[in-house]
């Protein structure tokens with residue numbers, strides 16, 4: 001037995017939302033290395049194309065025979081009409097999804113309750129919660145009918161512990177946690193697996209989005225300690241997906257070593 005057996009990924013088809021950057025992009029490339037086929041979703045078509053090319057390179061470099069097909073779908077998961085049409089955008093040979101990674105999500109601002117704009121509030125809920133639920137609804141019945149599949153939802157430490165200035169984001173990730181838990185229970189009689197990955201701070205475009213393009217403010221979030229990298233989280237996702245069919249990794253709570261809670265971070269020393 002090898003230490004980290006990924007042979008079960010060969011020819012599996014993995015759909016990843018939010019695959020154009022950060023955790024989603026790193027996860028796509030790692031799955032490609034393992035011989036999976038990929039369906040990559042996001043709003044930015046140019047960024048998706050770059051990740052798709054990197055997946056093809058990663059697969060070619062792996063020496064693995066089989067798998068390695070990659071398709072991209074430009075979609076806004078916060079738009080329920082677009083999500084209802086998602087299957088028609090996927091090439092026929094990749095329509096049967098084995099692993100659904102619901103990763104698309106974001107936080108905007110650090111506004112306190114009373115100051116939060118309804119646009120920000122609705123955007124976060126429509127993407128992080130309704131986008132994730134609508135995507136799951138689009139694929140779960142087929143997984144149940146085949147009695148095989150895996151839904152991997154990206155939650156957050158923010159779904160476990162709320163913090164000041166993060167009320168809406170924390171509420172969305174708490175909703176992801178509740179939804180994922182209910183889905184796990186609903187599928188107990190099936191071979192469909194359900195996993196939630198809950199990262200702490202990961203250095204991605206996440207903070208640039210939070211601070212509305214202010215790169216200096218985003219960089220400060222990660223100063224003085226070693227945050228997680230997108231690859232760190234991708235490894236956990238791919239590891240969970242490649243366990244034997246009778247093993248379900250229910251939750252992975254992964255933090256940087258110097259982070260203990262959403263905002264308790266030790267900076268500037270060992």
Ligand SMILES: NC(=O)c1ccc[n+]([C@@H]2O[C@H](COP(=O)([O-])OP(=O)(O)OC[C@H]3O[C@@H](n4cnc5c(N)ncnc54)[C@H](OP(=O)(O)O)[C@@H]3O)[C@@H](O)[C@H]2O)c1
Nearest residue numbers: 018020021022023042043044076077104105202204205206
């Ligand atoms: N970074 C962290 O510290 C951290 C910690 C815990 C959890 N998370 C979670 O991890 C997930 C990935 O975040 P990340 O850190 O990798 O951030 P990121 O680099 O900003 O990636 C977010 C991804 O989501 C996509 N996305 C956002 N809104 C979308 C929409 N409406 N429709 C389709 N795609 C959409 C973005 O692509 P487009 O802009 O091209 O659409 C992008 O690919 C999120 O759910 C986030 O909440 C992150």
